[in-house]
Amino acid sequence: MKRPVEGFSKLTKEQKIDWLAKAYFYDDENAVYVLKQYWNEDTQLQKLHDEFIENTISNFYLPFAVAPNFLVNGEYYTIPMTIEESSVVAAASKAAKFWQKRGGFIAKVIDTEKIGQVHFMYSGDKSRLQTFFTYIKPQLIHAVKDITKNMEKRGGGIIDIELRDKTEALTNYYQLHATFNTLDAMGANFINSCLEQFAKTFKAAAQDYSEFTSSEKDIQIVMSILSNYVPNCIVHAEVSCPVEALNEDRLTPHEFAEKFVRAVAIANAEPHRAVTHNKGIMNGIDAVVLATGNDFRAVEAGIHAYAARDGQYRSLTQASIENGIFRFWIEIPLALGTVGGLTSLHPLVKIALEILDKPSAKELMQLVAVAGLAQNFAALRSLITSGIQKGHMKMHLFNILNQLGATEEQKKLIAHQFKDKTVIHSEVVAAYQQLTSN
Ligand code: HMG
Numbered sequence: 001m002k003r004p005v006e007g008f009s010k011l012t013k014e015q016k017i018d019w020l021a022k023a024y025f026y027d028d029e030n031a032v033y034v035l036k037q038y039w040n041e042d043t044q045l046q047k048l049h050d051e052f053i054e055n056t057i058s059n060f061y062l063p064f065a066v067a068p069n070f071l072v073n074g075e076y077y078t079i080p081m082t083i084e085e086s087s088v089v090a091a092a093s094k095a096a097k098f099w100q101k102r103g104g105f106i107a108k109v110i111d112t113e114k115i116g117q118v119h120f121m122y123s124g125d126k127s128r129l130q131t132f133f134t135y136i137k138p139q140l141i142h143a144v145k146d147i148t149k150n151m152e153k154r155g156g157g158i159i160d161i162e163l164r165d166k167t168e169a170l171t172n173y174y175q176l177h178a179t180f181n182t183l184d185a186m187g188a189n190f191i192n193s194c195l196e197q198f199a200k201t202f203k204a205a206a207q208d209y210s211e212f213t214s215s216e217k218d219i220q221i222v223m224s225i226l227s228n229y230v231p232n233c234i235v236h237a238e239v240s241c242p243v244e245a246l247n248e249d250r251l252t253p254h255e256f257a258e259k260f261v262r263a264v265a266i267a268n269a270e271p272h273r274a275v276t277h278n279k280g281i282m283n284g285i286d287a288v289v290l291a292t293g294n295d296f297r298a299v300e301a302g303i304h305a306y307a308a309r310d311g312q313y314r315s316l317t318q319a320s321i322e323n324g325i326f327r328f329w330i331e332i333p334l335a336l337g338t339v340g341g342l343t344s345l346h347p348l349v350k351i352a353l354e355i356l357d358k359p360s361a362k363e364l365m366q367l368v369a370v371a372g373l374a375q376n377f378a379a380l381r382s383l384i385t386s387g388i389q390k391g392h393m394k395m396h397l398f399n400i401l402n403q404l405g406a407t408e409e410q411k412k413l414i415a416h417q418f419k420d421k422t423v424i425h426s427e428v429v430a431a432y433q434q435l436t437s438n
Contacts, residue, residue: 009055017057048345064291064348066355067092071104072237072370079371080352081287087395088283091378092371098381102241105373107366113159113232114335116191118176118199118224124216126165129174132212133163136205140176143201144194151190156181158194176202179232184361186294186337188226195224228298229305230333237369238329239377246326250385257326259384260319264328267315274313277376278304281316281330284375288368292356293342293349299334306333317376330373334365393423400428410435 002023008016017035021028035058040046050056062082067089070077079096081089099105122129140161148157159179166173176198180191199221206212206219246253246260267277282300289296307313319328338361342349353359356367382388397418401411414431421427 013050013057016055020057045347048347052342052345062290064352065089067096067371067374069093069096069100070367070370070374071096071100072107072367074104076100077357077367078355079288079367080291080355081284081371082291082352083283083287085283086399087392088287088375090395091382091391092284092287092374095374095378095381098377099239099374102239102245105237105239105370107235107237107370109362109365110234110236110331111232112181112362112365114180114182114187114191114226114230115232116178116180116195116224116226118178118195118202119222120174120176120199120202121172121220121222122174122216123172124213126167128211128216130163132206132209133176135209136202137161139205140198140201144197147190147193147197151182151185154183156183161198182337184337184339186298186335186341186361188295188298189340191226192224195226199224228302228335230302230335231306231309233333233335234331235334235365235369236329236331237366237373238327239373240325240327243321243324243326248381248385256384257321260326260328260380261321263380263384264315264317264319268318271313274307274315277380278307278316280379281372281376283379284371284373285332285334285368288371289336291349291352292336292338292364292368293346293352294336294364295341299336302333302335317373328373328377330369330376332369332372334368336361336364336368338364389424390422393425394418397423397428400425401432404429404432406432 005019005023008019011019017032021031021035025031038059038061040049040059046059049059062084065081065083066078067081068078070079079092081092083089141158144158151157157180159181161176161178164175164177166175176195178191178195178198180187180194182190203219203221207217209217243253243257246256248256251259264277267274282303285299285303286296289299303316304313307316316332317328317330319326321327337343338353338359343353344350356364359367379388382391397415398411400423401414406414410432413435414428417431418428
């Protein structure tokens with residue numbers, strides 16, 4: 001019987017599992033068995049994972065894979081990817097193999113500015129607020145010296161603080177809009193600590209500011225938080241080659257290039273297609289962001305906002321044919337870190353970063369953008385030639401057979417049957433049923 005629980009967080013892991021199994025499972029022994037099956041025998045490693053989040057009762061595995069042969073800015077990379085969906089890693093690998101023979105990927109970070117905001121309400125005279133802000137700005141920067149001094153020593157810190165009047169969007173609403181350079185750190189804690197201090201200093205100084213009327217002194221701080229929308233933390237990645245080099249089985253190079261450019265144009269023009277097109281890009285981006293211990297929710301939110309920056313949700317990639325040259329590129333905002341957070345805690349994240357030769361945040365931005373571009377190339381290449389199902393379902397075959405409970409021998413036999421055929425779920429089920437009924 002499902003019921004609420006008091007003080008759950010204070011229970012031990014065993015007690016939490018016991019409560020859950022009894023409250024939610026008819027076969028509680030099996031539930032306990034499955035949850036514990038995923039515990040790591042290494043108790044230190046398990047404890048580390050337990051402490052990443054709260055109320056941990058087990059581990060949730062995702063496959064950790066690598067896609068080799070990425071030639072980026074003249075260097076070879078093997079890209080680690082963490083994802084549950086079949087065909088993504090194969091597609092990335094196939095795209096990498098294709099482009100390594102055509103000059104590889106060129107990637108460049110355009111800017112790395114991060115953003116944080118103190119949101120506040122003020123109902124007084126606007127020009128007096130502006131004068132107060134100009135007066136207080138040096139004090140705001142001074143008030144966070146203890147937080148910023150190490151970042152400044154490394155070459156980063158606060159770029160600027162602006163007062164922004166948002167009263168057209170919401171009555172009495174203003175912001176302190178601050179920009180930061182957080183170097184190799186994603187910077188969320190650094191930015192939030194600075195913002196919270198700005199808010200305290202700003203409010204306290206307003207109360208003592210003699211030019212304000214008594215009601216103007218009462219500035220209401222609503223919240224202080226970084227923004228995951230970072231349109232000035234941008235990376236560009238691209239591939240290009242003569243159209244003649246786009247040899248494909250089913251289409252001439254010119255047909256392929258033109259159809260490809262049209263497919264991208266459709267994603268630019270039509271939001272339903274743009275969402276799926278960008279989902280395919282995120283297959284690559286999320287997988288590398290996750291493998292390298294970065295915050296994929298922040299990346300997703302920021303990238304999708306960027307895709308809609310002109311008011312319509314559009315493709316994150318662009319393609320063109322000019323003077324016989326096919327060009328395909330991506331430009332996305334990415335706030336990533338290669339120090340701090342999970343990057344120094346999770347053993348597999350450390351391995352992922354070592355595979356990438358311990359990249360700086362800028363280098364990681366380039367590789368993540370390249371993974372997104374490669375993924376989009378592979379998906380579009382399939383979509384405009386064979387269709388997506390052929391390759392995707394070829395990779396998915398073993399998942400279907402595992403769902404059916406096929407033995408290794410049965411899997412081998414059925415895989416052989418589908419070697420040169422498009423995999424269709426119902427046909428795999430029929431093949432399995434025929435095999436097991438014999
Ligand atoms: P294929 O031509 O059958 O592969 O492609 P192949 O067996 O000829 O092998 C060629 C290369 O592909 C290999 O080279 C590998 O690099 C890679 P090799 O290693 O032999 O030197 N490869 C593999 N890598 C690892 N494990 C494997 C494997 N097989 C091939 N088992 C493939 C098959 C799936 C790669 C191709 O059909 C493809 O790229 N399809 C696109 C799949 C895709 O985009 N999947 C994402 C999921 S679908 C989706 O969510 C997004 C979508 O909706 C987005 C959109 O609409 O835009 C489509």
